[in-house]
Amino acid sequence: xxxxxxxxxxxxxxxxxxxxxxxxxxxxxxxxxxxxxxxxxxxxxxxxxxxxxxxxxxxxxxxxxxxxxxxxxxxxxxxxxxxxxxxxxxxxxxxxxxxxxxxxxxxxxxxxxxxxxxxxxxxxxxxxxxxxxxxxxxxxxxxxxxxxxxxxxxxxxxxxxxxxxxxxxxxxxxxxxxxxxxxxxxxxxxxxxxxxxxxxxxxxxxxxxxxxxxxxxxxxxxxxxxxxxxxxxxxxxxxxxxxxxxxxxxxxxxxxxxxxxxxxxxxxxxxxxxxxxxxxxxxx
Amino acid sequence: xxxxxxxxxxxxxxxxxxxxxxxxxxxxxxxxxxxxxxxxxxxxxxxxxxxxxxxxxxxxxxxxxxxxxxxxxxxxxxxxxxxxxxxxxxxxxxxxxxxxxxxxxxxxxxxxxxxxxxxxxxxxxxxxxxxxxxxxxxxxxxxxxxxxxxxxxxxxxxxxxxxxxxxxxxxxxxxxxxxxxxxxxxxxxxxxxxxxxxxxxxxxxxxxxxxxxxxxxxxxxxxxxxxxxxxxxxxxxxxxxxxxxxxxxxxxxxxxxxxxxxxxxxxxxxxxxxxxxxxxxxxx
DNA sequence: CCGCATTGATACCCTCAGAGTATGAGTGAC
DNA sequence: GTCACTCATACTCTGAGGGTATCAATGCGG
Numbered sequence: 346x347x348x349x350x351x352x353x354x355x356x357x358x359x360x361x362x363x364x365x366x367x368x369x370x371x372x373x374x375x376x377x378x379x380x381x382x383x384x385x386x387x388x389x390x391x392x393x394x395x396x397x398x399x400x401x402x403x404x405x406x407x408x409x410x411x412x413x414x415x416x417x418x419x420x421x422x423x424x425x426x427x428x429x430x431x432x433x434x435x436x437x438x439x440x441x442x443x444x445x446x447x448x449x450x451x452x453x454x455x456x457x458x459x460x461x462x463x464x465x466x467x468x469x470x471x472x473x474x475x476x477x478x479x480x481x482x483x484x485x486x487x488x489x490x491x492x493x494x495x496x497x498x499x500x501x502x503x504x505x506x507x508x509x510x511x512x513x514x515x516x517x518x519x520x521x522x523x524x525x526x527x528x529x530x531x532x533x534x535x536x537x538x539x540x541x542x543x544x545x546x547x548x549x550x551x552x553x554x555x556x557x558x559x560x561x562x563x564x565x566x567x568x569x570x571x572x573x574x575x576x577x578x579x580x581x582x583x584x585x586x587x588x589x590x591x592x593x594x595x596x597x598x599x600x601x602x603x604x605x606x607x608x609x610x611x612x613x614x615x616x617x618x619x620x621x622x623x624x625x626x627x628x629x
Numbered sequence: 630x631x632x633x634x635x636x637x638x639x640x641x642x643x644x645x646x647x648x649x650x651x652x653x654x655x656x657x658x659x660x661x662x663x664x665x666x667x668x669x670x671x672x673x674x675x676x677x678x679x680x681x682x683x684x685x686x687x688x689x690x691x692x693x694x695x696x697x698x699x700x701x702x703x704x705x706x707x708x709x710x711x712x713x714x715x716x717x718x719x720x721x722x723x724x725x726x727x728x729x730x731x732x733x734x735x736x737x738x739x740x741x742x743x744x745x746x747x748x749x750x751x752x753x754x755x756x757x758x759x760x761x762x763x764x765x766x767x768x769x770x771x772x773x774x775x776x777x778x779x780x781x782x783x784x785x786x787x788x789x790x791x792x793x794x795x796x797x798x799x800x801x802x803x804x805x806x807x808x809x810x811x812x813x814x815x816x817x818x819x820x821x822x823x824x825x826x827x828x829x830x831x832x833x834x835x836x837x838x839x840x841x842x843x844x845x846x847x848x849x850x851x852x853x854x855x856x857x858x859x860x861x862x863x864x865x866x867x868x869x870x871x872x873x874x875x876x877x878x879x880x881x882x883x884x885x886x887x888x889x890x891x892x893x894x895x896x897x898x899x900x901x902x903x904x905x906x907x908x909x910x911x912x913x
Numbered sequence: 914c915c916g917c918a919t920t921g922a923t924a925c926c927c928t929c930a931g932a933g934t935a936t937g938a939g940t941g942a943c
Numbered sequence: 944g945t946c947a948c949t950c951a952t953a954c955t956c957t958g959a960g961g962g963t964a965t966c967a968a969t970g971c972g973g
Contacts, residue, residue, distance in 0.1 A: 349711045351634050352960095366921060379961050381921060386960095391711065393718025400920050400968045408718030415710035415770070418894065422706040426699035427633045427675065434677025434692035486699070500894040501785070609893075610702065610784040636931095650950060663932050665950060670931095684939050684949050 351423055353387045354416040357395065360384055361413045364403045418484075418501070425486030425608075432486075439470035440615045443479045443488035450508060450580035450603050452626060453492070460622045465614040475558075483608060489616050494578075495604040503609045505620060507627040509602045513582055513592040514544075515568050515575040523591040530597050536574045539564045544574050549599070565590060578603075635707055637671045638700040640664055641679065645697045648687045702768075702785070709770030709892075716770075723754035724899045727763045727772035734792060734864040734887050736910060737776070744906045749898035759842075767892060773900050779888040787893045789904060791911040793886045797866055797876040798828075799852050799859040807875040814881050820858045823848045828858050833883070849874060862887075 359369040360380070370377040388395050395409035405413065432438050440460075444453070457469050474482055482488040483502060497504045514533065516523045522532055533544040539559045540552035559567075567573045569589035577585075578601040582592045605623050607616050643653040644664070654661040672679050679693035689697065716722050724744075728737070741753050758766055766772040767786060781788045798817065800807045806816055817828040823843045824836035843851075851857045853873040861869075862885040866876045889907050891900050 348635060348639070349707050350636065351632060351707075354707070354710065355632075367919090376962055377921075378923080378963085382923095383960080385922090391714055391718065393715055395714070395718075398921065399970095400922090401970060403921085406718070408714050411717035412710060412714035414896075415706070415713050419703070419706035419710045422699070422703035423633050423635075423638070426638065426696060426703045429699050430675055430679070430692050430696035431677055433695035434675065434679075434690070500787075503784075612698075651948090660933055661949085662934085662951075662953095666952090667931080669951090682950065683941095684951090685941060687950085 349387075349390070351420065353383060354420055356380055356383050357387060357412065358416050358420065360396070360403070361405055361409060361416075364405075366403065421481075421484040425484065428486035432489075438467055440467045440490070440619060441470045441472055441488045442490050442492065442619075443472045443474055443482040444492040445476055445479065446473045447581050447584055448494065448578075448603070449492050450510065450578065451583075452507065452603075452623070455626055456619070456623045459626060460619050463618040463622060465618040467615045476552075480606070483606060489611070489613065490605060490607040490619055492603060492605060495602040497604055497606050499606075501609055502606045503611075505605045505624050507603045507605055507623060509600050510579045511594060512576050512578050512598050512601045514595050514598070515565075515577060515582070516591050516593060517569050517571040518589055518591045520571055520591070523593060525593065528593055528595050530595060533574060533595070537572075539567070539573055539575055544576075561585070633671075633674070635704065637667060638704055640667050641671060642697065642700050642704065644668055644680070644687070645689055645693060645700075648689075650687065705765075705768040709768065712770035716773075722751055724751045724774070724903060725754045725756055725772045726774050726776065726903075727756045727758055727766040728776040729760055729763065730757045731865050731868055732778065732862075732887070733776050734794065734862065735867075736791065736887075736907070739910055740903070740907045743910060744903050747902040747906060749902040751899045760836075764890070767890060770892075773895070773897065774889060774891040774903055776887060776889055779886040781888055781890050783890075785893055786890045787895075789889045789908050791887045791889055791907060793884050794863045795878060796860045796862050796882050796885045798879050798882070799849075799861060799866070800875050800877060801853050801855040802873055802875045804855055804875070807877060809877065812877055812879050814879060817858060817879070821856075823851070823857055823859055828860075845869070 356369075356373065359373050360366060363369040363372065366381055366384075367377050370380040373380065384396070391408075391412075393408045394406050395412060397404045397406060432441065442453075453471070460466050460469065472482065472488055479488070479491040479493040480497070480499065480502075483491050484499075492507075495504070495506060514528060522528055525532075530545050536544040538544050538546075540556040542550055542552060542556075564573070564575055565585070565587060568575050569587075576595070576598065577592075605620060607620060611617075640653075640657065643657050644650060647653040647656065650665055650668075651661050654664040657664065668679070675692075675696075677692045678690050679696060681688045681690060716725065726737075737755070744750050744753065756766065756772055763772070763775040763777040764781070764783065764786075767775050768783075776791070779788070779790060798812060806812055809816075814829050820828040822828050822830075824840040826834055826836060826840075848857070848859055849869070849871060852859050853871075860879070860882065861876075889904060891904060895901075
C-alpha cells in the first residue's frame with residue numbers, strides 16, 4: 346500500500362531543514378537527482394505539494410510545515426523503538442540517565458545510591474551528553490530519564506522540578522565588576538557568553554547555530570582572561586573554585602531550575618522508582 | 630546506516646500479534662520465507678533476539694515486548710504524519726471530528742455552529758467511526774479531535790470531560806423486568822449484550838475479538854425479541870424511542886462520561902478553539 | 914542586455930534489497 | 944515410528960532506488 350517510509354521522511358526533513366536540494370543531498374551522502382525524485386515521489390503519494398521550488402529558491406508549503414513537525418516526531422518515535430529495544434535486549438538492561446556533566450546539583454550520587462535499594466531498580470547508566478542533548482536523547486529513546494535545566498516545553502515528556510537555585514556570574518578576579526558584591530544584568534551589557542550571545546540576555550536564548558563548541562577548560566581560560574563571562578548555578582561553582590575566577594550574584598538574573606524529565610508514556614517501573622526517589626531526595 | 634524501516638516494524642508487529650509466521654505472512658499478503666528472513670534481519674540489525682522460536686511455537690522475548698509497544702506508537706506516528714499532511718494540503722483544510730454516531734449527547738450541532746463563529750475555525754468534517762475507532766483515528770492522525778465515552782487512558786492524548794449522564798438499559802416491553810421502574814445489575818445476571826458479553830459486567834469490558842458486528846437496526850430487533858439487552862446513555866434513548874422497547878434505569882450501573890480528546894502535542898489553533906467552545910457549551 | 918553561474922529536473926543505466934518458489938529439518942502428537 | 948506442522952535455507956528474479964551526464968530556468972554582474 347501507499348505507506349510512508351522512514352527513508353522518505355528522513356529525506357524530506359533534510360530538504361525542509363536545508364531548503365536546498367544540493368546541500369540536503371550532501372548531508373544525506375547521496376546525489377541530488379535521486380533526492381529530487383524521492384521528494385517528488387513522496388508528494389505524489391501524499392497527493393500534496395510540500396515545497397514551492399523555483400530554480401533559485403525552495404520554500405515549504407503549509408502542508409510541508411505540518412509534515413516537518415510530524416515527520417520529526419515520527420522519526421524520533423522510530424528511533425526510540427530502536428534504542429529501547431536494544432537496551433531491553435541486553436543481558437541486564439540499564440536505566441539510562443542523561444545529564445550534562447555537573448548539572449545535577451550534587452544530587453545524583455545520593456539519588457543513585459538510594460535508587461539502588463528500590464526493588465524495581467536496574468543498574469544505572471549515566472550518559473553525559475552536551476548541552477541540549479538531553480531532550481533529544483529522551484525523545485530518541487537513548488535515555489530513560491534526564492536531569493536538565495528547566496523549563497521543558499514538550500508535551501510528550503513528563504516533568505518534575507527538583508530544585509531551584511540562584512545563578513552566579515563567573516568573572517576574572519581582576520575584573521572591576523568583581524570588586525562589587527552584587528551586580529545587575531545591565532552591568533554586563535557589553536559582555537559575551539561562551540556561546541557568543543550577549544550576556545544581558547541572561548543566557549536563556551538558544552545559542553546561534555554557529556556557536557563555538559567550548560569545553561570547560563576553554564571557558565575558564567577565557568573567563569580568567571576577561572574575554573567572556575559565564576552564568577552558572579551556585580551548586581556548579583562549588584565544583585570549580587579557581588584562584589583566577591570570582592563568582593558574584595546577579596540580582597536580576599532568573600534562577601536556574603533543575604528538572605527531571607521522562608517520556609510521558611513510559612510504563613517502566615524502573616523509571617517510576619527513579620522519579621519517586623529523586624523527588625523525595627530533592628530539598629523541600 | 631542501520632536505520633529501522635517502517636516495513637520492518639509492520640512485519641514485526643504482525644508476527645508479534647499473530648505469534649505465527651505463516652498467519653502473519655498471510656495477513657501481510659506475502660509468503661512466509663521472506664517474512665522470516667526480514668525478522669531475522671531486524672534482529673541482526675538490533676543485535677537483539679525478539680522471538681523465541683521452536684518449530685512449534687513462537688513467543689516474544691522481553692525485548693520483543695518492549696519493541697511491540699514502541700513499534701506500535703512509531704507506526705501510529707508515521708501514519709499521523711501522513712494523514713495530517715494530506716489534510717493540511719487540501720485547498721481548505723478541515724477540522725476532523727471523530728465520534729460514534731449518536732454519542733455526542735446532542736451537543737455536536739451546537740458546538741459546530743458556535744465553533745463556526747470562531748476566528749480560528751476551519752470547516753468541520755465529522756467522521757462517524759465504529760465503536761473504538763475514535764482513539765486509533767486520533768493516534769493515526771485521521772482525526773484532530775474526538776468525542777467518545779471516557780475514561781481515556783492514553784498519555785499521548787489530552788482529555789476534557791464534557792458531561793456525565795446515567796445509562797439506561799433497553800428491554801423488550803414484554804420483558805418481566807420492564808414492569809419494574811428500577812433495576813439492579815444483578816437482575817440482568819443471565820442477559821447478554823450486543824457484543825456477546827454478559828450484561829452484569831456493565832458493558833465496560835472490551836468486547837471479545839470474535840464479537841459480532843451489529844448495527845443499530847439489528848440491536849433493536851434483538852432487544853425487542855428479548856434476545857439481548859442494551860446499555861445506553863440517557864441522551865441516546867431520546868433518539869430511539871420505539872414502541873417495542875422500554876428504557877429503565879439501572880441503579881448500580883456506572884454513569885457514562887462523554888469526553889473530548891485530542892493529541893497532546895497539537896499546536897493547532899483550530900483544535901484549541903474547538904476544545905474551548907465545546908467545554909464552554911457543556912452543561913456545568 | 915547578454916552571458917554565466919547556480920540549481921532543480923530529466924534521461925538513462927545499473928545494482929542489490931527484497932519478494933517468490935521449492936524444499937529441508939526439527940518437533941510434538943498419536 | 945510416522946505424520947503433520949512450522950520455521951529455516953537455497954536459489955532465482957524483479958524493480959525500487961541510487962549514480963552520472965545533461966538540460967533548462969532564473970537571477971546577477973559587467
